[in-house]
Amino acid sequence: MYSSNNDLYRAKAASWHDAIQVWTGPESPAVEEIPEICRKEMVAWDVHATKVAETVGELLAEGLGLESGKFKELTFMDQKVMAGVCYPYCPQPDLTVGLTSHSDAVVLTVLLPNQVGGLQVKHGEDWVDVKPVVGGLIVNIGDLLQIISNGKYQSVQHRVLANSSKEVRISVVTFFNLNKWKGSGYYGPLPELLSPDEPAIYRDFTKQEFLENLYSKGFDSKSLINKVKI
Numbered sequence: 001m002y003s004s005n006n007d008l009y010r011a012k013a014a015s016w017h018d019a020i021q022v023w024t025g026p027e028s029p030a031v032e033e034i035p036e037i038c039r040k041e042m043v044a045w046d047v048h049a050t051k052v053a054e055t056v057g058e059l060l061a062e063g064l065g066l067e068s069g070k071f072k073e074l075t076f077m078d079q080k081v082m083a084g085v086c087y088p089y090c091p092q093p094d095l096t097v098g099l100t101s102h103s104d105a106v107v108l109t110v111l112l113p114n115q116v117g118g119l120q121v122k123h124g125e126d127w128v129d130v131k132p133v134v135g136g137l138i139v140n141i142g143d144l145l146q147i148i149s150n151g152k153y154q155s156v157q158h159r160v161l162a163n164s165s166k167e168v169r170i171s172v173v174t175f176f177n178l179n180k181w182k183g184s185g186y187y188g189p190l191p192e193l194l195s196p197d198e199p200a201i202y203r204d205f206t207k208q209e210f211l212e213n214l215y216s217k218g219f220d221s222k223s224l225i226n227k228v229k230i
C-alpha cells in the first residue's frame with residue numbers, strides 16, 4: 001500500500017512532503033509489490049531496523065523491571081510500516097511545515113534521516129532541533145508505549161520544518177506496533193506495572209478505538225492518550 005501524504009485529506013493544511021509507505025509486517029509483502037527501484041534496500045533495511053527496535057524494546061522492558069523478552073512476546077514490534085519520506089525544497093518555508101506537529105501513535109519508531117536538518121522535538125515549551133548525526137538513528141517512543149507503560153515512558157511530540165535547503169531532505173521511518181491484541185481485542189497498561197500504589201492512569205481501549213482515532217483526523221499529538229486518561 002502506498003500513500004503520498006498520509007493525512008492530506010484529513011489535515012487542515014497540506015504539508016510540504018511526499019511519502020511512500022509499505023507494510024512490512026506481520027507478514028513480509030510479496031517482493032514484487034515493493035517498487036523495484038528501492039526493493040533491495042527496503043528489504044535489507046527492514047531487517048536492520050527491526051533488530052534495532054527489538055534491542056531497544058529489550059532495554060525498555062528491562063527499564064520497567066520486566067523480562068527483556070516481554071515486548072517481543074507481546075508482539076509489540078510485529079506490525080511494521082516503513083515510510084520513505086521526501087521533503088523537497090520549499091521556496092516559502094515560513095508559510096507551511098514539512099510535517100505537522102504530532103506524536104507517533106505506535107509503540108516505537110526507528111528513523112534514519114539524511115544530512116538535511118528540519119526535525120524538531122518539543123521540550124517543555126520549546127522546539128529543539130534534532131541535528132543529523134552521520135550514521136545516527138532516531139528512536140521515538142510512541143503513544144501506545146506511553147499507555148502500555150502506564151506513563152513511565154512518554155511519547156515525544158515532534159515536527160519537521162518545511163525544507164529551506166536546496167538539497168532534498170529524506171528520512172526512512174519504520175513504525176513498530178503491536179500485532180496481537182489481548183483476547184477480546186483490547187489493550188491498556190500492562191498489569192505487571194500496576195499496584196495499589198501505582199494504579200492505572202489509562203483505561204483499556206479496543207483496537208477499533210485505536211484505529212478510529214488514528215484515521216479520523218490528521219496527525220496530532222497524544223489524542224488517544226488524552227481519550228483514555230482516567
Ligand SMILES: O=C(O)CCC(=O)C(=O)O
Pocket residue numbers: 083085099104111113119158160170171173
Ligand atoms: O521525517 C522525519 O524526520 C519525521 C517523520 C515522522 O515524524 C513521521 O513520519 O511520523
Ligand SMILES: [Fe+2]
Pocket residue numbers: 102103104158
Ligand atoms: Fe513522527
